[in-house]
Amino acid sequence: MIKTTNLCKSFRTEEVETLALNKVSLHVRENEFVAIMGPSGCGKSTLLNILGLLDRPTSGSYVFAGHEVAKFTESQRTRIRKGNLGFVFQSFNLIDTLTVFENVELPLLYLKVPKSERKDRVMEALGRMKIGHRAKHFPQQLSGGQQQRVAIARAVIPNPKLILADEPTGNLDSKNGNEVMNLLTELYQEGATILMVTHSDHDAQFAHRIVNLFDGQIVTESVNREMTTRE
């Protein structure tokens, strides 16, 4: 599903050029759950943003679902993103002025899904995340865990090919964090491909494969035996 070859990303300020990603070559197959780990500033989030088509690499190749997308323009990337990619953020990134229902509905709206179908799908997604009873609430009326479940519902509602999660438990206590990880695992088990950036060894153990980044380079890749065995 994802194949990068010698992916580089550099940031340039007036005097300094920082290489955030240095020749990263990564292959993620369909229905894989990959965790990207590494210390602060190692380039994990930069990699995730590029893989999520939120950002462009400086050089190198990125093939997504058979398309070379490294040089795509913003509008081309938007088109691919729509419906194919779901995002989960550390800080949930829900829109305060929208209700839980409307937040989850948002991707379907842009996909021009008919209203009645939208309603069914949103309620179904919320039900799955065990948050259906909160559909009419606004994000700030929910706990952090509930907010992240709404964010996950929003990420999965268009049935994306790939779910990208950036520190999804970073702002949660361990109980809520575990719930979120269990949800992601369920999605993975149902066939989703998941890429997750995390600091947490505990969260990484939910993944199928762990990629370790250091100074913008992949230093180790390991298959999570426990996870594989669990399967």
Added chain:
Amino acid sequence: MLQYHLKIALRFFLRNKVFTLINISGLALGITAFLLLTRYVSFEKSYDQNLENAFRVTLESNYGEDFFATSAANHPAVGPAMVNEFPEVEQMARIVDTKLMNVRGILSYETDNGARALSNLKDYNFYFADGILLDIFNIPLLQGDPKTALDDPYDLIISARMAKQIFGNQDPVGKTLTINSDHEITVTGVFQDLPQNTHLNFDILMSLSSLDFPLETIWVWPEFYTYISLKPGTNPESLASKMSAFVDIHMNEIMTEHGFKARMGLQPVHEIHLTSHLSKEMSPSANKGSLHFLMIIALFVIGIAQINFINLSTSKSLERAREVGIKKVVGAKRYTLIYQFLCESLILNFVGVALSLVLISLAIKPFNNLAGAEILSLSIWLQPGFWIVIITIFLGGGLLAGLYPAFVLSGYKPITVLKGKFHKTIQGANMRKALVITQFAIALALISGTYIVYKQLYFMQNKELGFQADQNLVLNAPIDVDSNVLQKIKVFKEEISRNPFINSTTQSTDIPGKPLSTVDAIRNLGEEKTNSVPLKFMSVDHDFLKTYKIELVAGEDFSEEDQSTFFPLIENGDPRIHPVIINRSTAKALGYADPVEIIHKKIIFKYGPADRIGDVIGVMADYHHQSLQMGYENIMFIYPDDYSSNYLTINIDGHQIQPAINAIKNEYKKLFPHDPFNYFFLDMYFNQQYNAELKLGFICLLFSGLAIFIAALGLFGIGSHMALEKIKEISIRKVMGASTAQVLLIIPKKLLVLILLSGVLIIPVVYFLARNWLNGFAFHTPMNMWMFILPLLLVMAIALLSILSQSIKTTYVNPADSLRND
């Protein structure tokens, strides 16, 4: 999708109540001010607009070498000659003020309830006119025969309003009006009230044939307004080019004889109100400059309101950025977001416009009072033009002001926003600064402008006029008079002078504040007519200088013995010598720099149809006969022994006004029982000349105040945004040990820099415009730097007050809270 955007917008507004309230109230006030001002300006521009084909024939005459005075009125023979000689002239009508024809007296009539009412003819706009006038100006005759209503001598038609006022509900046609208890005149028709937007100004018209003169042959009586209508397809310019030959044919002999030159021109009637500022105008014209000024204020006010909207919207970027980022991540295209923000802008503008319609309904009465005309009424709601303006403002404002924030907000890159790096690169900040500077510049210009207008008004109303304006009570001179009137006036003066509260009394044809109507030329005896200088004069008595406290700089004042006889005329040269008093300007114009030298020199002037010889017995200091907008004029006083007075001026003790008035009234009623007793105070009368400036000043004050209020509202909104931006900096500084005072100044300091910058940009512009405006006054207040520094300080103070609460709130924030959030 639209429904969705509406719902989201509504929710956003409800969550941001202060933002929404500031935006909507600013827009509503701005739109209201804009609509009212443009309404006023378009009313002023609408005068006589339906009269494309009508022209007024104007007259220029020169006295001396270069002096050309253009008069709105012309000789009575001009119109008939034009109809005869120019086939392109379809119709002609003349109209002349009865006051200029010495029609004076008391009008009496039987009222609705059978009682007799008396009034002074002077109080009416009473003209002699050709009946065709109604045709040329499309004034319908509601009663009477339009073809013959003014055909015969003493035919008289009145306006519907006047008919109602005089006769109540009775049928006015056939009713009689009595002038001076001996002339009975029958009303032959009623015409529809003149529209408010016409330069014509009459209530009563009498047939021109009532004047027993061979008007078709008189070429030396420039008091008749002459209007013509042209046949369709006529080029007015080609007709105008024939006027020079026309004048030569008819006036050559007279011009040679009297030593003057004349020119005639055609003035489109629809341009009179805005562009004509001739002598003898029938009604005051509008000042085009003031109208432009009001239009600028209108644009400024609505501009400030729209800038507020732009600034407040972009200052919300921090709060809106995340929404934009997320929407983009889940697949929103940029145009969808632009569409969303434009919807919000349109909704706010819609509410603003709706609210402004409510405000306009409430403002109808005060606005009409201020404008002095029924400009606004509820019928505007039925006018398609009004709605076109409303819809243009709604769409124009909503889209124009909405476009910039929509582009800024929709342009955020999701990655920057969602990673929380957004606050380091506040987009739109420079644009916002530029807009704030623009707002301040506008506010400064308005405050400075208002201050200068008021300063000039104060200057004009308080400058030494050269005569005493206060404590002078003016009465209409008696008009129901017999041959003993001068004797009676003498008795009146003597009797009231016994009263300790009355200082002196004088009679005169004119008073300061009223333009001198007798205009002629004067020259030294023995000089050619071409050396004449223009001159205005009036008849006074020997108490005038004393009553008005006008300083005599050389020679003597009139004494009772200086009365001189002007009539009857003496044929073949009048040997009588008339003592005259001239002002200093006249002495100078005649070549006497030292006024003492002209004493008892002889001069030639014309009074009535004849040249007269004058003996200059005194020179008075120049005084301001009219508003300070005009320079000193050449003025001469004569003291005729016939009765020609229009006014009696009585100098009274300022502390005993009522007893003095009572004493005057008693004596007046005793001696002139048939005359109405009307009086007014000279200072108030004189200051009426400043009504136009006072109105302009008040409108400036009102709308500048409004503009500044709207700007302050916006500032209050932006202040909260600035506080949000600076909260981290302030917290860090506090942690590092900064005092409260030091951090309190961080936000205001930024603002003050912007204000100073706007001052640097706008003050030269205001200086230039103000200098031009002030130069329009012959006497004006000197310009000084305080005219700009005070407004600058005021704007700074208002700006600081608007953001004070936000600054204080930010200063006292707990650093731990704001730093933890980062």
